[in-house]
Amino acid sequence: xxxxxxxxxxxxxxxxxxxxxxxxxxxxxxxxxxxxxxxxxxxxxxxxxxxxxxxxxxxxxxxxxxxxxxxxxxxxxxxxxxxxxxxxxxxxxxxxxxxxxxxxxxxxxxxxxxxxxxxxxxxxxxxxxxxxxxxxxxxxxxxxxxxxxxxxxxxxxxxxxxxxxxxxxxxxxxxxxxxxxxxxxxxxxxxxxxxxxxxxxxxxxxxxxxxxxxxxxxxxxxxxxxxxxxxxxxxxxxxxxxxxxxxxxxxxxxxxxxxxxxxxxxxxxxxxxxxxxxxxxxxxxxxxxxxxxxxxxxxxxxxxxxxxxxxxxxxxxxxxxxxxxxxxxxxxxxxxxxxxxxxxxxxxxxxxxxxxxxxxxxxxxxxxxxxxxxxxxxxxxxxxxxxxxxxxxxxxxxxxxxxxxxx
Amino acid sequence: xxxxxxxxxxxxxxxxxxxxxxxxxxxxxxxxxxxxxxxxxxxxxxxxxxxxxxxxxxxxxxxxxxxxxxxxxxxxxxxxxxxxxxxxxxxxxxxxxxxxxxxxxxxxxxxxxxxxxxxxxxxxxxxxxxxxxxxxxxxxxxxxxxxxxxxxxxxxxxxxxxxxxxxxxxxxxxxxxxxxxxxxxxxxxxxxxxxxxxxxxxxxxxxxxxxxxxxxxxxxxxxxxxxxxxxxxxxxxxxxxxxxxxxxxxxxxxxxxxxxxxxxxxxxxxxxxxxxxxxxxxxxxxxxxxxxxxxxxxxxxxxxxxxxxxxxxxxxxxxxxxxxxxxxxxxxxxxxxxxxxxxxxxxxxxxxxxxxxxxxxxxxxxxxxxxxxxxxxxxxxxxxxxxxxxxxxxxxxxxxxxxxxxx
Numbered sequence: 001x002x003x004x005x006x007x008x009x010x011x012x013x014x015x016x017x018x019x020x021x022x023x024x025x026x027x028x029x030x031x032x033x034x035x036x037x038x039x040x041x042x043x044x045x046x047x048x049x050x051x052x053x054x055x056x057x058x059x060x061x062x063x064x065x066x067x068x069x070x071x072x073x074x075x076x077x078x079x080x081x082x083x084x085x086x087x088x089x090x091x092x093x094x095x096x097x098x099x100x101x102x103x104x105x106x107x108x109x110x111x112x113x114x115x116x117x118x119x120x121x122x123x124x125x126x127x128x129x130x131x132x133x134x135x136x137x138x139x140x141x142x143x144x145x146x147x148x149x150x151x152x153x154x155x156x157x158x159x160x161x162x163x164x165x166x167x168x169x170x171x172x173x174x175x176x177x178x179x180x181x182x183x184x185x186x187x188x189x190x191x192x193x194x195x196x197x198x199x200x201x202x203x204x205x206x207x208x209x210x211x212x213x214x215x216x217x218x219x220x221x222x223x224x225x226x227x228x229x230x231x232x233x234x235x236x237x238x239x240x241x242x243x244x245x246x247x248x249x250x251x252x253x254x255x256x257x258x259x260x261x262x263x264x265x266x267x268x269x270x271x272x273x274x275x276x277x278x279x280x281x282x283x284x285x286x287x288x289x290x291x292x293x294x295x296x297x298x299x300x301x302x303x304x305x306x307x308x309x310x311x312x313x314x315x316x317x318x319x320x321x322x323x324x325x326x327x328x329x330x331x332x333x334x335x336x337x338x339x340x341x342x343x344x345x346x347x348x349x350x351x352x353x354x355x356x357x358x359x360x361x362x363x364x365x366x367x368x369x370x371x372x373x374x375x376x377x378x379x380x381x382x383x384x385x386x387x388x389x390x391x392x393x394x395x396x397x398x399x400x401x402x403x404x405x406x407x
Numbered sequence: 408x409x410x411x412x413x414x415x416x417x418x419x420x421x422x423x424x425x426x427x428x429x430x431x432x433x434x435x436x437x438x439x440x441x442x443x444x445x446x447x448x449x450x451x452x453x454x455x456x457x458x459x460x461x462x463x464x465x466x467x468x469x470x471x472x473x474x475x476x477x478x479x480x481x482x483x484x485x486x487x488x489x490x491x492x493x494x495x496x497x498x499x500x501x502x503x504x505x506x507x508x509x510x511x512x513x514x515x516x517x518x519x520x521x522x523x524x525x526x527x528x529x530x531x532x533x534x535x536x537x538x539x540x541x542x543x544x545x546x547x548x549x550x551x552x553x554x555x556x557x558x559x560x561x562x563x564x565x566x567x568x569x570x571x572x573x574x575x576x577x578x579x580x581x582x583x584x585x586x587x588x589x590x591x592x593x594x595x596x597x598x599x600x601x602x603x604x605x606x607x608x609x610x611x612x613x614x615x616x617x618x619x620x621x622x623x624x625x626x627x628x629x630x631x632x633x634x635x636x637x638x639x640x641x642x643x644x645x646x647x648x649x650x651x652x653x654x655x656x657x658x659x660x661x662x663x664x665x666x667x668x669x670x671x672x673x674x675x676x677x678x679x680x681x682x683x684x685x686x687x688x689x690x691x692x693x694x695x696x697x698x699x700x701x702x703x704x705x706x707x708x709x710x711x712x713x714x715x716x717x718x719x720x721x722x723x724x725x726x727x728x729x730x731x732x733x734x735x736x737x738x739x740x741x742x743x744x745x746x747x748x749x750x751x752x753x754x755x756x757x758x759x760x761x762x763x764x765x766x767x768x769x770x771x772x773x774x775x776x777x778x779x780x781x782x783x784x785x786x787x788x789x790x791x792x793x794x795x796x797x798x799x800x801x802x803x804x805x806x807x808x809x810x811x812x813x814x
Contacts, residue, residue, distance in 0.1 A: 016463040050483065056423040057487055058494040065493065068501055069486035072479045076457065079476035080464055086472065087465040094475055098505070099550060143506060 003125065003166045004029070007039040007135065007157035011174035012232040013077045014044035022172075023084035025235055026130055030090055035125045037164065039135040039157040040081055042073025047136075063108035067137070067147045070109075074134030074153065082132045092130040095121065097138045097145075102156070104138035104146045111146035113138060113155065116163035133160065151213030158216055162223040169220070170228045170239075176211055177231030178240035179204065181406040182259040187397045189407045194238070195252045197245035203349040203383045204260050217242065245351050255352030255359065256404040259397050262345040265295060266318045267376070267387060269310040270325065272335025275302035282332050283309060286324050292317040295345075296378040296387065306335075310376060312387065315341055343375070344393035347385040348400055360384050362403060370399040410532070410573045411436070414446040414542065414564035418581035419639040420484045421451035429579075430491035432642055433537060437497055442532045444571065446542040446564040447488055449480025454543075470515030474544070474554045477516075481541030481560065489539045499537040502528065504545045504552075509563070511545035511553045518553035520545060520562065523570035540567065558620030565623055569630035576627070577635045577646075583618055584638030585647035586611065588813040589666040594804045596814045601645070602659045604652035610756040610790045611667055624649065652758050662759030662766065663811035666804050669752040672702060673725045674783070674794060676717040677732065679742025682709035689739050690716060693731050699724040702752075703785040703794065713742075717783060719794065722748055750782070751800035754792040755807055767791050769810060777806040 006026070013019050029036055041047075050070050054061050061069075078094035085092035101117030124131050135153025140146050148155050154171060161169035177192070179201065184190040196204070198221035205214045211229060220227050220242065230239025241248075273279050284294060292313055300308040313321050318339060325337055353359050363384050367374055372395065376387035388396055401407060413433070420426050436443055448454075457477050461468050468476075485501035492499035508524030531538050542560025547553050555562050561578060568576035584599070586608065591597040603611070605628035612621045618636060627634050627649065637646025648655075680686050691701060699720055707715040720728050725746060732744055760766050770791050774781055779802060783794035795803055808814060 016460055019464060053423055054487060054490060057426060057491045061490040062493045065486045065489040065501055069483050069490070072483050076476050076479050079472045080461060082472040083461060083468040083476070084464045086469045094472055 002033070003035040003037070003164055004168065004170055005037045005039065005157050005161040005164065005166045006170045006172060007153055008041065008081075008172050008232065009153065009174065010041040010044040010046070012172055013040050013042075013081065014174070016080070018174075018232075019077075019080050019084045020087075022232060023081060023088060023090070025232075026085060027088050027090040030128075030130060037121060037125070037131045037133060037160055037166070038081065039133050039153055039160065040074060040077040041135050041153045042077055046073035046076070064144050067108050067145050071134070071137040071145050071147055074136050078132045078134040082130075085130055085132070090130060091128050092132060093124060094132045094134070095124070096134065098143065100133075102133075102138040102159070104140055104148070106140050106146070108144075109147050110149040111138060111140070113148070113159045116159050118163050121160075121164065149215075151216055154213055154216035155219055158220045158223060158225050158227070161225045166225075168226040168228050168241075170230060171212065171216075172230060172232045173211065174232045176229075177234050177237045178229050179211055179242070179258070181257070182397050182401055183261065186261070186394050187401055189401065191406060192238070193240050193257060195241045195243065195248040196257055197248060197351050198242060199245070199382055200257045200349050200351055201242045203347070203380070204258055212242070253352065254350060254406075255356050256348050256350035256406065257352075258349050259400045259404070259406065260347050260349060261393050261397060262347075263390060263393065264315050265312045265343060265345050265387075266315045267310060267312050267340040267343050268318070268321060268325070269308055269338040269340075270332070270334045271308040271338065272306050273309060274333060275305050275307040279332065280309065282328070283325070284311075286328055287313070287321055290317075290320060290324060292321055292324075296376050296385065298376050298378075312343070312345065312376070342390040343387050344390045344396070345385055345387055346393060346396045346400070347383050348404060349383045350404075351382050353382050353384070363400065366399050366403040367396060370395055372396050372399075409440070410442040410444070410571055411575065411577060412444045412446065412564050412568040412571065412573045413577045413579060414560055415448065415488075415579050415639065416560065416581065417448040417451040417453070419579055420447050420449075420488065421581070423487070425581075425639075426484075426487050426491045427494075429639060430488060430495060430497070432639075433492060434495050434497040437537060444528060444532070444538045444540060444567055444573070445488065446540050446560055446567065447481060447484040448542050448560040449484055453480035453483070471551050474515045474552050478541070478544040478552050478554055481543050485539045485541040489537075492537055492539070497537060498535050499539060500531060501539045501541070502531070503541065505550065507540075509540075509545040509566070511547055511555070513547045513549075513553070515551075516554050517556040518545060518547070520555070520566045523566050525570050528567075528571065556622075558623055561620055561623035562626055565627045565630060565632050565634070568632045573632075575633040575635050577637060578619065578623075579637060579639045580618065581639045583636075584641050584644045585636050586618055586649070586665075588664070589804050589808055590668065593668070593801050594808055596808065598813060599645070600647050600664060602648045602650065602655040603664055604655060604758050605649060606652070606789055607664045607756050607758055608649045610754070610787070611665055619649070660759065661757060661813075662763050663755050663757035663813065664759075665756050666807045666811070666813065667754050667756060668800050668804060669754075670797060670800065671722050672719045672750060672752050672794075673722045674717060674719050674747040674750050675725070675728060675732070676715055676745040676747075677739070677741045678715040678745060679713050680716060681740060682712050682714040686739065687716065689735070690732070691718075693735055694720070694728055697727060697731060699728055703783050703792070705783050705785075719750070719752065719783070749797040750794050751797045751803070752792055752794055753800060753803045753807070754790050755811060756790045757811075758789050760789050760791070770807065773806050773810040774803060777802055779803050779806075 082094040104111035135156040227242035511518035542563040634649035
């Protein structure tokens with residue numbers, strides 16, 4: 001019998017109506033002779049509510065106890081969904097991680113899954129039960145509840161799909177019905193992608209496409225678990241498969257899979273620095289120490305032994321970064337700092353780049369034809385990113401989407 | 408070292424401020440060299456909220472899953488209180504019933520406690536931890552969560568106090584600071600009782616004094632666990648000890664311990680029935696079958712082989728009872744039904760009645776002097792109850808309270 005692991009997020013179980021609705025869909029699946037394990041998040045808002053209450057008592061709460069409190073929401077959802085399934089005569093049972101041994105390490109609130117016990121679940125599936133598992137949590141060797149961090153329910157689902165050798169892992173979304181070639185809100189001709197490889201998906205998600213957490217995609221990649229992203233409500237719509245590049249049917253493979261953008265970056269130029277070894281380290285060491293993630297770095301050609309260094313950091317960290325640079329002015333010895341918040345990072349992503357040449361040139365030409373100036377460039381094996389002016393972001397998406405025949 | 412089990416109800420942990428407040432009090436106790444196990448209820452309103460959500464999904468939810476959902480509130484409270492204690496540098500740990508084996512039978516939502524594992528708790532206490540236990544729940548032999556029914560957290564506390572051989576079990580209340588000789592809202596000279604025996608407390612609580620659930624008092628009586636009812640906020644106020652009659656200091660023993668009243672009863676007279684065997688059964692069988700609890704029953708002297716039968720039932724069941732009687736009119740064969748909602752049940756409770764005579768007469772004389780008519784009388788070993796007109800309730804309390812020197 002075909003085994004599927006399904007995961008429903010917080011919005012999908014956000015009300016009793018929605019829980020009843022997904023119970024109906026799961027029930028239909030069981031009638032198609034499918035074995036189903038369901039992973040659920042807490043009802044939308046519940047985890048934040050518990051976090052807020054806890055933080056009122058302690059700003060840095062004890063980690064073990066915090067996980068005990070914060071993991072309740074998923075347990076409640078699991079019980080409620082089981083009740084909803086039983087109400088419509090579908091055999092179901094909620095099963096806590098402590099009951100089937102989803103073991104993690106000791107790192108509370110960012111625990112790593114070490115192993116997943118399958119015996120109990122397999123027995124329940126054999127008896128015809130839908131097994132409903134609270135996501136986001138496991139237990140450590142002492143039997144204490146641990147949590148897996150943001151997006152942890154996706155990790156639970158992937159781990160279960162791998163351990164149970166499920167045919168695939170379905171991630172059901174309330175707000176989207178798959179992965180798109182670009183943001184449909186910015187470009188109406190965006191198309192749903194049928195197949196995307198893990199590394200492509202990683203590039204898409206790290207660039208601000210919030211459909212899947214990068215952590216879950218990486219984890220699925222490592223465990224070679226096929227993901228299927230689809231809509232909770234539009235059940236007949238096709239979704240998007242995320243899988244190994246080699247498993248994607250040849251006729252579905254594209255040179256460029258998508259165009260993504262990121263408006264959350266800002267740009268800093270440190271000008272008039274000496275072009276000597278160690279100067280970059282002097283700049284980036286204190287920034288890194290402050291926990292600020294630098295993305296792109298470009299250094300200009302040196303003139304009279306002086307050069308400029310430009311890099312991007314999240315907009316939220318801009319002021320902090322400028323402050324750090326200013327307090328290190330004498331040490332770094334620069335002329336001035338130029339900051340720019342009005343930037344967009346625009347990228348094309350595609351595994352086909354590895355085997356096709358001239359993609360970068362096509363991108364630069366396309367932007368040039370659209371009269372869009374490029375201020376920074378960065379490339380990876382399956383991605384080319386350009387920093388442009390924020391006001392040109394929409395136009396850039398439109399031109400690139402057409403150029404690479406994604407319409 | 409002295410071991411105390413404390414139990415805090417939903418109002419006492421009803422906000423983060425209150426949780427922080429009780430954490431401070433517990434911390435103070437630990438500095439007095441006390442070992443403390445704390446049992447907590449869910450934050451006020453939380454259990455009702457979860458019940459409401461669940462009932463929206465299923466009117467008769469699966470019992471196992473219902474208990475899984477409904478037991479979350481106490482687990483959250485236990486985590487939060489531990490965090491609050493740790494925040495003020497008091498060693499504390501929350502401990503689920505599954506972790507120390509608080510085993511119950513399989514009767515979900517009204518489970519009985521079968522045994523309480525003490526090893527883990529004792530070890531933690533030895534290491535200097537305050538152990539915080541979520542009340543109201545246990546696990547059955549399969550490891551599923553079960554719940555103990557209304558007032559279940561009191562039962563958890565009593566069971567733990569017994570298993571751990573605690574010196575006593577403290578029940579901390581947010582709204583009252585002990586048991587009173589009569590309702591202080593109705594009679595300002597009501598006095599706090601220092602000592603009361605289990606059976607007296609049972610008579611008091613079954614008569615509408617809502618401070619302690621009868622179930623918890625019975626359980627404490629069976630296990631011979633001393634209870635101490637005190638205020639959460641007025642920590643210096645003395646509370647009330649509930650214990651075995653023999654353990655109460657002789658000078659603290661009273662003939663009459665309290666005067667209680669119950670305004671939730673109503674009275675029905677079925678008149679003109681035949682005085683033959685089996686007629687009472689014909690009346691009470693259908694009433695009992697409908698789940699209606701009849702309290703007092705009085706039958707008049709028969710005249711011409713006809714008699715009247717008067718009984719009390721909860722006000723809420725009055726209409727239902729009258730309906731049942733009317734639909735059975737031909738079978739019972741009565742003349743008429745007289746109903747009276749305007750009654751009060753007034754009772755004096757005291758273990759001293761067993762050894763002192765003339766108490767009933769004193770009660771009747773006192774009511775007579777107050778010009779209060781008695782329409783029904785019922786007596787037990789430690790209680791005498793009279794049905795009077797509701798409007799005279801306050802006056803009756805006042806006269807009886809004075810007569811039996813409770814002021």
